[in-house]
Amino acid sequence: MFTAAAIGILVTMSLALMRALLGPTTFDRILALNMVGTKTTLLIAVVGFLTDRPDFMDIALVYALINFIGVIAVLRYTKYGEFLTEGSAEE
Amino acid sequence: MILAIDIALLVMLAVVGIAIIRLRNLFAVVMLSGIYSLLMASTFVLLDAVDVAFTEAAVGAGISTVLLLGVLTLTKSREKIPVTTPLLPLVTVVVTGALLIYGTWDLPAFGDPNAPAHRHVAPEYLAEATHETGAPNVVTAVLASYRGYDTLGEVTVIFTAGIGVLLLLSGSGVLRRREPEENDDKPGGAA
Numbered sequence: 001m002f003t004a005a006a007i008g009i010l011v012t013m014s015l016a017l018m019r020a021l022l023g024p025t026t027f028d029r030i031l032a033l034n035m036v037g038t039k040t041t042l043l044i045a046v047v048g049f050l051t052d053r054p055d056f057m058d059i060a061l062v063y064a065l066i067n068f069i070g071v072i073a074v075l076r077y078t079k080y081g082e083f084l085t086e087g088s089a090e091e
Numbered sequence: 092m093i094l095a096i097d098i099a100l101l102v103m104l105a106v107v108g109i110a111i112i113r114l115r116n117l118f119a120v121v122m123l124s125g126i127y128s129l130l131m132a133s134t135f136v137l138l139d140a141v142d143v144a145f146t147e148a149a150v151g152a153g154i155s156t157v158l159l160l161g162v163l164t165l166t167k168s169r170e171k172i173p174v175t176t177p178l179l180p181l182v183t184v185v186v187t188g189a190l191l192i193y194g195t196w197d198l199p200a201f202g203d204p205n206a207p208a209h210r211h212v213a214p215e216y217l218a219e220a221t222h223e224t225g226a227p228n229v230v231t232a233v234l235a236s237y238r239g240y241d242t243l244g245e246v247t248v249i250f251t252a253g254i255g256v257l258l259l260l261s262g263s264g265v266l267r268r269r270e271p272e273e274n275d276d277k278p279g280g281a282a
Contacts, residue, residue: 003092010099017103020119020126021110029122033129037152040129043096044136050092059141063132063148070125070153077160 002050009046013039030074037067097137104130115170121159128152138201142230161260 013036020032041063048056107127111120128151135144199206220232234242 006096014103020122023119026118029119033122033125036126036129040133043133066148066153070156073157
């Protein structure tokens, strides 16, 4: 069952990766970053149970915190930072 | 199963790496470098290097993404298309990579208990660390006690680099924000 979960997480991760590659808007990419971060958290947790090391769960929790703070920081910069947008049609 | 996850993560790393080279939208490149760090951190966790993975996630996906975004506010958000084909750098990178792969042939197998790294001082640390330093974690004992001066030096370097980056970013930010304004609020203005 954990194997199936791991495969599902990897598939979701690659789908989020495709969204980050293709875009097209800034927020698609931010969401893709957030999604990959969430999947990293889940993947570490699942790998922990898959290899009989449930203490990986703590690491996964810290990753969730880092991911949350990171996305907040990125969003703040997107909202308040001054991006010079010459020649880019997507801002 | 772990091998399959490893392979999947490494394939994604390669895809992200090639995409970072190909894309010209710098915001997308910053986001992709964050994703690269997260994937790399998962790989480190799978390799049992949990502390390295923490550093990679905090520095790579957290701090450096924010720093790169800060830089992005000072530059344009699209990279110029290079005029020349970078043949010499490509050759250099391929040769260096081939040399590094050649070098790995001499490395002991991953996790080999008879590797030189595990036979030099490691057994002594494992046996003595707890009662010599009082730290229950051997990695902590090595980092903070046995090579404490080295760690202090590292922290100094990182601290200096952080101050430098903050000065660079905040300094040019102030200049840019002052630019459109008139100078009438300059005397007595809160800095």
